Amino acid sequence: MSTIIAVAGKGGTGKTTVLALLIHYLLKNGKRPILAVDADADSNLADALGLSGDRSLSTIGKAREDFFQTKGSVPAGMPKEAYFELKLNEVLIESRDIDLLIMGRPEGVGCYCFINNVLRKYLETLGGNYPFVIIDNEAGLEHLSRRTTNDVDCLLIVSDYSLNGLRAAARIRNLAQDLRLKVKKFFLIINNAPSMLSEQFLQELHKLDIDVAGCLPEDSLIPQYDIERRSLLTLPEDEAAVMAMEKIAQKILT
Numbered sequence: 001m002s003t004i005i006a007v008a009g010k011g012g013t014g015k016t017t018v019l020a021l022l023i024h025y026l027l028k029n030g031k032r033p034i035l036a037v038d039a040d041a042d043s044n045l046a047d048a049l050g051l052s053g054d055r056s057l058s059t060i061g062k063a064r065e066d067f068f069q070t071k072g073s074v075p076a077g078m079p080k081e082a083y084f085e086l087k088l089n090e091v092l093i094e095s096r097d098i099d100l101l102i103m104g105r106p107e108g109v110g111c112y113c114f115i116n117n118v119l120r121k122y123l124e125t126l127g128g129n130y131p132f133v134i135i136d137n138e139a140g141l142e143h144l145s146r147r148t149t150n151d152v153d154c155l156l157i158v159s160d161y162s163l164n165g166l167r168a169a170a171r172i173r174n175l176a177q178d179l180r181l182k183v184k185k186f187f188l189i190i191n192n193a194p195s196m197l198s199e200q201f202l203q204e205l206h207k208l209d210i211d212v213a214g215c216l217p218e219d220s221l222i223p224q225y226d227i228e229r230r231s232l233l234t235l236p237e238d239e240a241a242v243m244a245m246e247k248i249a250q251k252i253l254t
């Protein structure tokens, strides 16, 4: 059985960073292999994980679009479904401990029912091969409404250190509940948090009635790695954010 962990939150709150740090923790603790899914059309998880290199990365969206446009040209004797699965397999970026799947753009106009059915089955089967599936999402609430964040064990909602951020996090949790998405557990992570949270912030937090997985401090190595295009998986183990994630991950995974 896989443990599926997804992320949600306002733009730029640190969703991708949180997941990269979580993967850093999982790998250090022998929890591998991991399937990382980048479901943000404006994706950058590959960079954070050091998997992009210089190549242009293929996406599920591109494979779906190519198949849609050239439906007639499946090789003779090959079932359509098997051919599309073959194309989907080519999208998977494989490395030693992490495989990465980039979802890319959502579907265009037209009937994608057949394609999306094959895709759903493919993703289910693929995910089952990994003990951990980690899904990065776009900002906002869209992925909840589209029900692409469904059937997850744990939804990490990332907020910055602001009352506004907390309220946005609550809206995300409430919408997921209203839509009856299958989410076993919600956790809040406060990113760029000071070492002491203010009384007012704590009061607002209390009102939300959501489990707090923990706080991540502002860590100057994170933007530096980003600028230098270095993988966050190579952050030193004694780095403040890495150590903070250790506590957060232990809470999430118990």
Ligand SMILES: Nc1ncnc2c1ncn2[C@@H]1O[C@H](COP(=O)(O)OP(=O)(O)OP(=O)(O)O)[C@@H](O)[C@H]1O
Pocket (backbone or CB within 6 Å): 009, 010, 011, 012, 013, 014, 015, 016, 017, 018, 040, 137, 138, 139, 191, 192, 216, 217, 218, 219, 220, 222, 223, 226, 241
């Ligand atoms: N704890 C932190 N300390 C320092 N910088 C951070 C921290 N968390 C995130 N950042 C920086 O903030 C920026 C936004 O982070 P990130 O890309 O993870 O956010 P996001 O929520 O995934 O954004 P988007 O909504 O665009 O997907 C990045 O430049 C990242 O390096």
Ligand SMILES: [Mg+2]
Pocket (backbone or CB within 6 Å): 015, 016, 017, 040, 044, 136, 137
């Ligand atoms: Mg992101």
